[in-house]
Amino acid sequence: MNTVTRPRILVVGAGFAGVECVRRLERKLSPDEADVTLVTPFAYQLYLPLLPQVASGVLTPQSIAVSLRRSKKYRTRIIPGGAIGVDLKSKVCVIRTITDKIVNEPYDYIVLAPGSVTRTFDIPGLTDHAFGMKTLAEAAYIRDHVISQLDLADASQDPAERAARLQFVVVGGGYAGTETAACLQRLTHAAVKRYPRIDPGLIKWHLIDIAPKLMPELGDKLGRSAQEILRRRGIEISLGVSIEKAGPEEVTFTDGRVIPTRTLIWTAGVVASPLMATLGAETVRGRLAVTAEMCLPGHDGVFALGDAAAVPDLAKGEESAVCPPTAQHAMRQGKHVADNVIATLRNRPMQPYTHKDLGLVVDLGGKDAVSKPLGVELRGLPAQAVARGYHWSALRTNVAKTRVMTNWLLNAVAGDDFVRTGFQARKPAKLKDFEYTDMYLTPEQVRAHVEGTARQD
Secondary structure, X not given: OOOOOOXXXXXXXXXHHHHHHHHHHHHHOOOOOOEEEEEEOOOEEXXXXXXXXXXXXXXXXXXXXXXXXXXXXXXXXXEEEEEEEEEOOOOEEEEEEOOOOEEEEEOOEEEEOOOEEEOOXXXXXXXXXXXXXXXXXXXXXXXXXXXXXXXXXXXXXXXXXXXXXXXXXXXXXXXXXXXXXHHHHHXXXXXXXXXXXXXXXXXXXXXXXXXXXXXXXXXXXXXXXXXXXXXXXXXXXXXXXXXXXXXXXXXXXXXXXXEEOOEEEEOOOEEEOHHHHHHOOOEEOOEEEXXXXXXXXXXXXXEEOHHHEEOEOHHHOOOOOEOOOOHHHHHHHHHHHHHHHHHHHOOOOOOOOOOOOOEEEEEOOOOOEEEEEOOOOEEHHHHHHHHHHHHHHHOOOHXXXXXHHHHHHHHHXXXXXXXXXXXXXXXXXXXXXXXXXXXXXXXXXXXXXXXXXXXXX
């Protein structure tokens, strides 16, 4: 008796790109046309742009963690874990599950959307003493940590310790760093009213970046507006400056300043997931080099997109231009690559990806924001309305939209209770403890593992 096996489509990553791809595959493919599998440690899509608002307590963690199992059409099999290697020749993806079991997952078509990880440099003490802002756990942890510094400073009898605990350093003048510094400064500014023994003048926030401008993508005028807003709030901005070394109780800047602090938040950019290096294929600054159709040249059935792929930006008309690693591109690429996978399944021609950037929004908390939708520069309340309206509309489910809107309204009316939820254990967790970047295999290890398990079978 002949058994007909359905094509196996494996999607790696549940970010904007991966989730949009899976949703479109579910809608457009009949159940007997293909089997769809998704590899992700968590069965939710994280709405990353609102992470600073979780850290500052404006939003609850659950409100930006959008469940993947809510859709009535949901039929995708989820493997709870992370891909740590891909053998293109054998068409096998090596996965480490959340219980640390290593399994091989064969595929006919693979969509690589593992996203990015925090970019770090060889700075002494950085990974041991800095916090990241890339995951939901990190955002919740940082909120606990910041509030605990206020609690400890309020209780301390040592003026030097009190001053150190009330200094906070954020490295990275991009969107993540700027919004993180802005939102957390508002948190401490509002919280200090509940701490009568703390001098508000002791609370100091530092935002530093090696670049000469803050958020250069916004342009000179809006970039200066954002700087003015932050400086008016008392945030000290240092450009052309980075970290020379980090310790448990102080940070040394490259300009020689030594800042006593217990809080170093590192948001100085991202790099493509280390998974891309396991393929042994060509990369562009760590991102997998793909065609405009988001295919890997020379390998049938291999697609890559989002932060981990250097997708040509045809809308710019420049030969070397690649799409920036933004949610806006990732969501559209996810839908487009799903259409190309379906086209391949049905022996139809694939289409190149092209999308003109719609603009940028930066929420600085409260009534402060700067936005540039379709090239129009906005500040203040109009910019805030555009920023929050864009984020709200981009949330995937009505439940998530309701939670976020309710959180915004409740925070605006009632404020914050500054409660620590207990994420901060006695042993502190830092940058190296959240992203597990040391778990990936080399291309040689991937091939050896796949060949070894094949012999055992």
